[in-house]
Amino acid sequence: MIPAIVGPTASGKSELGIKLAQQFHGEIINLDSVQVYRRIYVATAKVPPAEQGGVPHHLIDLVEPTENFTAGEYAKLAIATIEEIEARQRMAILVGGTGFYLRAITHPVFASPATDLTLRERLMKVRDRHSPEHLHRLLRRLDAKAAAAISPRDWSKALRALAFYFQTGRRISEAQKDLPPPPPLASRIRIVALSPPRDLLYEKINRRAELMFASGLIEEVKGLLESGVPANAKAFQAHGYRRVVEYLQGWRTREDALNQMKLDTRHYAKRQLSWWRAQAEVKWLQRFGDDQQAFHEASDYLSMMRDKDL
Secondary structure, eight states, rough: OOOEESTTTTTTTHHHHHHHHHHHHHEEEEEOOTTTBTTTTTTOOOGGGGSSSTTTTOOOOBTTSSSOHHHHHHHHHHHHHHHHHOOOOOOEEEEHHHHHHHHHHHHHOOOOOOOHHHHHHHHHHHHSOOHHHHHHHHHHHOOOHHTTTTTTOOHHHHHHHHHHHHHHOOOHHHHHHOOOOOOOGGGGGEEEOOOOOHHHHHHHHHHHHHHHHHHHHHHHHHHHHHHTTTTOOOOSHHHHHHHHHHHHSSSSOHHHHHOOOHHHHHHHHHHHHHHOOOOOOOOOOOOOOOSSHHHHHHHHHHHHHHHOOO
């Protein structure tokens, strides 16, 4: 059994993951697309070593912010890390909110060219200006076969297919041939998803954004830009970083950047919940991860699934 503790941002995934790792003699594998980047900390929710409860954490601080790290690259590292942890008779526990990373583990990703960052930024702006579903409608006009295989809510996959089309002039549905089968370990992944009350989640998101600004987010981004990290780096696509970059470039006031960060993050949380609701066989917990009852429910479920898998 390989537990995957998922859910929207600020729902308490890390807290729950650490408690479960302590319970099941496990080690945590990061499942968050922002935490793979070095030198960005304030808005990433990386758990400081002193707060990791003695639980080893893997696949954090892997690459520089200038690198375009892909889901396919992540999946290769994650699968190798799972195998290494299990070889030591420990339990690998995936923890994070990036659905596309988990999908890349369970469904091998087509090895397309690295997405052009300027093109990605343009497509992200189209998504923000209209809706995630708008990207899917655009893809349907350009590559109907690819669109038919993608959920209208799965904007990450739609964006990737659009980027492939605009960069190569080919439809990804035509180029995507002979993908390898899912790895054997994919069938052992058990998803536990947090879904705390929406109003309380949004309040927590707003408070956390304010704390990030107060804790030096602007100074962190300014230092990265001055060190040569380009404003359109993929690492800056995380909501807090995007809006701070715009503030430092003079496009927003500080207050506007903070308010937009709050709104972006609330919308992101909603999209994350939609993603996980579209997945099959998910154990839902209607609580925050630091709720003791959430731990009991998750522990009981995973114990049952582990016994069932034996």
